[in-house]
Amino acid sequence: MAYLSDIEIAQATEMKPITEIAKVAGVDEKYMEQYGKYKAKVDYALLNESDRKNGKLILVTAITPTPAGEGKTTTTIGLSDGLRRIGKNVVVALREPSLGPVFGVKGGAAGGGYAQVVPMEDINLHFTGDFHAIGAANNLLAAMLDNHIYQGNKLGIDPRRITWKRCVDMNDRQLRFVVDGVGGRVNGTPREDGFDITVASEIMAVFCLANSIDDLKARLSRIVVAYTYDEKPVTAGDLNAVGAMAALLKDALKPNLVQTLEGTPAFVHGGPFANIAHGCNSVIATKMAMKLGDYAVTEAGFGADLGAEKFLDIKCRYAGLNPDAVVMVATVRALKMHGGMPKTELGSENLPALEAGIPNLLRHVSNIKNVYKLPCVVAVNRFPTDTDAEINLVIEKCKALGVNVVLSTVWADGGKGGMALAEEVVRLCEEKNDFSFSYELDTTIEKKIEAIVTRVYGGDGVIFAPAAKKEIDRLTALGFDKMPVCMAKTQYSFSDDMTKLGAPTGFTVTVRQVKVSAGAGFIVALTGDIMTMPGLPKVPAAEKIDVDSNGKISGLF
Numbered sequence: 001m002a003y004l005s006d007i008e009i010a011q012a013t014e015m016k017p018i019t020e021i022a023k024v025a026g027v028d029e030k031y032m033e034q035y036g037k038y039k040a041k042v043d044y045a046l047l048n049e050s051d052r053k054n055g056k057l058i059l060v061t062a063i064t065p066t067p068a069g070e071g072k073t074t075t076t077i078g079l080s081d082g083l084r085r086i087g088k089n090v091v092v093a094l095r096e097p098s099l100g101p102v103f104g105v106k107g108g109a110a111g112g113g114y115a116q117v118v119p120m121e122d123i124n125l126h127f128t129g130d131f132h133a134i135g136a137a138n139n140l141l142a143a144m145l146d147n148h149i150y151q152g153n154k155l156g157i158d159p160r161r162i163t164w165k166r167c168v169d170m171n172d173r174q175l176r177f178v179v180d181g182v183g184g185r186v187n188g189t190p191r192e193d194g195f196d197i198t199v200a201s202e203i204m205a206v207f208c209l210a211n212s213i214d215d216l217k218a219r220l221s222r223i224v225v226a227y228t229y230d231e232k233p234v235t236a237g238d239l240n241a242v243g244a245m246a247a248l249l250k251d252a253l254k255p256n257l258v259q260t261l262e263g264t265p266a267f268v269h270g271g272p273f274a275n276i277a278h279g280c281n282s283v284i285a286t287k288m289a290m291k292l293g294d295y296a297v298t299e300a301g302f303g304a305d306l307g308a309e310k311f312l313d314i315k316c317r318y319a320g321l322n323p324d325a326v327v328m329v330a331t332v333r334a335l336k337m338h339g340g341m342p343k344t345e346l347g348s349e350n351l352p353a354l355e356a357g358i359p360n361l362l363r364h365v366s367n368i369k370n371v372y373k374l375p376c377v378v379a380v381n382r383f384p385t386d387t388d389a390e391i392n393l394v395i396e397k398c399k400a401l402g403v404n405v406v407l408s409t410v411w412a413d414g415g416k417g418g419m420a421l422a423e424e425v426v427r428l429c430e431e432k433n434d435f436s437f438s439y440e441l442d443t444t445i446e447k448k449i450e451a452i453v454t455r456v457y458g459g460d461g462v463i464f465a466p467a468a469k470k471e472i473d474r475l476t477a478l479g480f481d482k483m484p485v486c487m488a489k490t491q492y493s494f495s496d497d498m499t500k501l502g503a504p505t506g507f508t509v510t511v512r513q514v515k516v517s518a519g520a521g522f523i524v525a526l527t528g529d530i531m532t533m534p535g536l537p538k539v540p541a542a543e544k545i546d547v548d549s550n551g552k553i554s555g556l557f
Contacts, residue, residue: 005557006110006111006112006113006116006120006556006557007120007121007553007554007555007556007557009113009114009116009261010110010116010118010119010120010121010261011552013118013261015037015038015118015119015259016259016263017037017038018032018034018037018038018039018040018257018258018259019032019034019040020263021257021258021259021263021265022040022042022257022265024263024264024265025091025257025265025292025293026052026292027042027046027257027265027292028046031043031045031046032257033251033254035128035256038118038119038122038258038259039119039122039127039128039256039257039258040256040257041128041251041254041255041256041257042254042255042256042257042267042288043254044212044213044253044254044255044284044288046288046291047284047287047288047291050291052291052292054287054290054291055089055091055289055290055291055292055293055294055295055296056290056294056295056296056324056325056429057286057290057296057298057321057322057323057324058079058295058296058297058298058323058324058325058326058327058425058429059298059299059300059308059311059312059323059325059326059327060072060075060076060079060297060298060299060300060326060327060329060379061299061300061303061304061307061308061311061326061327061328061329061364061368062302062303062304062328062329062330062364063303063304063328063329063330063334063335063338063360063361063364064302064303064305064338064360064364064491064492064493064494064501065302065303065334065491065492066333066334066337066338066492066501067337067343068331068333068334068336068337068343068346069331069333069334070329070330070331070334070381071112071329071331071381071410071411072299072329073094073109073110073111073112073299074111074112074113074115074116074381074410074411075115075327075329075379075381075408075410075418075421076092076094076111076297076298076299076327077092077094077111077115077116077117077260077264077266077410078111078114078115078408078410078411078414078415078417078418078421079297079327079379079408079410079418079421079422079425080092080260080264080266080297080415080418081115081260081261081262081264081410081414081415081418082410082415082416082417082418082419082420082421082422083295083297083418083422083425083426084262084264084415085262085415085416085418085419085422086419086422086423086426088294088295088422088426089293089294089295090264090293090294090295090296090297091264091265091266091267091288091289091290091292091293091295091296091297092117092260092264092265092266092267092289092296092297092298093255093266093267093268093269093281093285093286093288093289093296093297093298094117094266094267094268094269094281094298094299095109095268095269095270095271095272095279095280095281095299095301096123096127096130096131096256096268096269096270096271096281097109097110097123097124097271098131098169098197098198098199098271098273099125099131099169099170100169100170100171100197100199100534101171101534102124102125102541102556103170103171103536103540103541103542103545104171104534104536104537104540104541104542105537105540105541109124110123110124110268111260112411112557113410113411113412113414114261114410114411114412114413114414114417115260115261115410115411115414115415115417115418116260116261117258117259117260117261117266117268118258118259118260118261119258120556121553121556123258123268124556124557125553125556127256127268128252128256129252130252130256130269130270131169131198131199131271132169133248133249133251133252134198134201134203134204134207134249134252135167135168135169135198135201136248137203137220137245137248137249138166138167138198138201138202138203139166139167140241140244140245140248141164141203141223141225141236141239141241141245142164142165142166144239144240144241145157145162145164145225145226145239146181146188146189148239149188149189150188150189155228155234155238155239156228156229156230157226157227157228157229157234158226158227158228158229159189159191160191161226161227161228162191162193162225162226163224163225163226163227163515164223164225164226165193165194165195165196165201165532166193166194166195166196167195167196167197167198167200167201167203168195168197168198169197169198169199170197171197171533171534171535171536171540172195172533172535172536173533173534173535173536175194175195175533176194176195176531176533177192177193177194178192178193178194178195179191179192179193180193181193194533195533196532196533197273197532197533197534199271199272199273199277200272200273200276200277200532200533202223202517202519202520203220203223203245203249203519204270204271204272204277205272205277205278205486205517205519205520205522206219206220206223206519206520207249207252207253207270207282208270208271208272208278208280208281208282208283208315209278209282209283209314209315209318209319209520209521210253210282210283210284211283211284211287211319212284213246213250213253216246216249216253217242217243217246219519219520219521220236220237220241220242220245220246220519221235221236221237221242221519222235222236222237222518222519222521223235223236223517223518223519224516224518224519225239231474233478233518235518236519253282253284254284255267255269255282255284255285255288256268256269256285260415261414262414262415264415265292265293267281267285267286267288267289268281268285269281269282269284269285270282270285272301273301274300274301274302274306274307274310274491275301275302275306275488275489275490275491275530276488276530276531276532277486277488278310278311278314278315278486278520278522279300279301279302279306279307279310279311280298280300280301280307280310280311280315281298281299283315283318283319286298286315286319286321287319295425295426295429298311300315302491303364303491304328304364304367304368305364305367305456305457305489305494306487306489306491308326308364308367308368308372309367309438309452309456309487310486310487312372312374312435312437312438313437313438313439313452313484313485314484314486314522316435317437317441317484318484318521322433322435323374323433323435324375324428324429324433325374325375325376325377325425325428325429325431326368326372326374326375326376326377327376327377327378327379327421327425328361328364328365328368328376328377328378328379328403329379329381329408330361330378330379330380330381330394331380331381331383331386332354332380332382332383332386332390332391332394333346333383333385333386334357335354335357335358335360335361335394336350336353336354336357337357337501338356338357338358338359338360338501338502339352339353339354339355339356339357339358339502340353340356340357340501341353341357346385347385348385349387349389349390351389351390351393354390354393354394355393355397356502357501357502358393358394358397359502359503360494360501360502360503361378361394361397361398362397362398362401362503363458363494363503365378365398365401365403366401367455367456369401369402369403371436371438371455371456372435372436372437372438373433373434373435373436374433374435375428375429375431375433376403376428377403377404377405377406377421377424377425377428378394378398378403378404378405378406379405379406379407379408379421380394380405380406380407380408381408381409381410381411382407382408382409391405391407404424406420406421406424407420408420408421438451438452438455438456439451439452439455439484439485441482441483441484442482444476444481445472445475445476445481445485445514445523446462446464446472448484448485448523449462449485449487449511449525450462452485452487453508453509457494457495457509458494458503458504458505459494459495459507459508459509460505460506460507460508461508461509462508462509462510462511463508463509463510463511464510464511465510465511465512465513467512467513468511468512468513468514468525471513471514471515472514475514475516475523478516480516480518480523481523483516483518483521483522483523484521484522484523485522485523485524485525486517486520486522486523486524486525487525487527488524488525488526488527488530488532489509489527489528489530490527490528490529490530495507495509496509496510496527496528496530497528498528509527509528510527510528511525511526511527512526512527512528513525513526514526541555541557
């Protein structure tokens with residue numbers, strides 16, 4: 001049987017005008033700015049002017065990812081369509097895809113099969129220009145910083161202690177480490193520099209955590225870009241860059257309204273990676289989804305040890321959000337890979353491999369229930385090759401933790417395949433929960449990192465490299481120690497070693513570098529060999545993407 005590709009399914013769907021979707025969501029025309037026929041920005045003034053009670057907040061997260069795939073975004077969209085099919089008023093909130101993965105390994109990131117947000121080509125490419133605005137604000141700050149030094153360096157910035165990098169929304173390993181300012185005195189001060197991918201920029205984190213334009217400006221002003229010769233931090237506020245940066249970001253800060261294939265309203269806004277940043281869509285978009293829907297469904301990137309941990313410990317803490325239910329997405333195929341089965345053999349039944357891999361799922365579920373004290377359901381994305389015996393084994397193991405397992409077929413069946421999951425989520429949302437964080441803010445930076453490693457990852461402890469220890473002492477002396485922690489870690493393992501699959505034990509995590517993102521309001525701890533600028537694979541997805549003479553795009557997943 002020949003299956004249509006994601007882009008073929010999306011292009012065959014007749015979209016509704018965005019004005020109709022706005023009516024479904026309850027967005028008054030006065031708050032809308034249309035970007036063509038099928039996209040619109042919604043003014044954040046709606047949040048202040050609406051007195052509607054907030055809806056229930058549902059987080060979709062997943063097991064540790066594998067090359068076999070889990071389908072987290074697909075499940076988020078299919079669940080939303082499923083909730084709508086059982087008569088619920090629902091709005092979905094997702095992240096915008098980065099061009100890096102779109103042209104790199106992953107391809108598109110707007111869901112899959114019959115559970116997608118559209119127009120998928122626009123969403124996956126330039127969309128409404130938000131990422132360009134974020135990159136421009138980042139690079140304006142970099143330009144003003146270097147210009148300040150060139151024009152006399154009144155603040156006494158030490159060029160060797162500049163922490164701010166330039167950025168570009170592309171996987172480009174060549175730019176990780178560069179030397180710039182060469183070519184003579186009129187071309188700047190020669191120094192070592194580097195680029196991050198835009199989604200790893202602190203501007204992206206600030207953008208996604210800001211509650212308003214005023215909060216955005218306050219956060220921008222606190223960004224630390226360098227240190228002086230006498231070790232004092234220099235901020236964007238010190239460089240008088242905040243007003244111009246906010247001017248670049250003011251329209252981008254308005255959430256983007258689009259639709260699912262079934263016409264469910266969807267906000268797609270912001271896009272930090274969860275392995276090197278906090279991995280959640282914007283606070284404003286989430287709050288808008290909660291304000292407009294009786295149920296707001298959102299997701300957090302990669303496995304629950306990354307995206308969900310940061311959603312709960314950072315985003316919910318700062319935004320004052322209390323989730324009502326958590327969906328844990330898993331596939332039998334991925335769990336068999338965690339049990340040591342090669343990708344080429346996943347189509348055949350293998351209960352021993354599945355049993356060996358299931359502890360990965362159980363640790364994630366246990367964290368949600370026992371660390372964060374939230375109700376949880378496991379959504380198994382069923383593949384045609386999954387046997388009843390394999391499905392029953394997953395159900396049996398989860399039952400021991402008091403968690404139900406629901407089969408999801410949203411990729412093939414859209415919202416119809418998410419109705420059973422929707423019913424369970426509605427039931428969980430009525431349960432009372434005692435939401436807790438994995439650590440408290442008033443403890444030390446080291447203890448917060450240790451809490452994440454031992455309570456969430458299941459590790460024995462943390463090794464701090466001398467450079468990291470020295471930086472922690474300095475950040476503590478500067479008063480930055482009461483912030484939450486954003487761990488930069490491989491997405492492929494609970495540990496900092498991507499080869500340790502399943503639910504490893506007896507490991508330690510090495511923190512090699514620590515830095516402050518004072519505008520975002522968190523400390524970043526870099527572990528293992530994690531990088532803030534990815535590279536392209538041997539055969540990039542970009543090689544398969546094309547556009548015909550009518551402007552129709554192909555090959556985009």
